[in-house]
Amino acid sequence: MSRIDKDVDLLSMLPGELRQVEGLKIFREHFVREEELVVALAGADAGKVAAAAESLANYLVEQGPTVVRSARWQASGTGDVAELAELAAYAWLN
Numbered sequence: 001m002s003r004i005d006k007d008v009d010l011l012s013m014l015p016g017e018l019r020q021v022e023g024l025k026i027f028r029e030h031f032v033r034e035e036e037l038v039v040a041l042a043g044a045d046a047g048k049v050a051a052a053a054e055s056l057a058n059y060l061v062e063q064g065p066t067v068v069r070s071a072r073w074q075a076s077g078t079g080d081v082a083e084l085a086e087l088a089a090y091a092w093l094n
């Protein structure tokens with residue numbers, strides 16, 4: 001009989017020496033709750049990537065609460081002041 005070890009931490013599977021991976025680990029540690037999923041999109045055209053991110057967030061929300069409770073397509077603080085206040089309140093309480 002053998003035991004299979006499963007590592008479900010996706011960031012631990014990425015090269016730890018990359019600054020981007022370290023940044024994601026810090027972001028996750030301080031700003032992401034366990035029930036949240038962060039999705040990163042990449043592409044050559046920033047406008048198209050932003051449009052795709054917004055479209056994906058809207059699509060997920062349209063699927064209803066059995067799929068997602070909410071979705072944001074921009075990082076907190078890049079939109080209106082209310083979003084920045086939400087981030088500050090979360091940081092203060094936690």
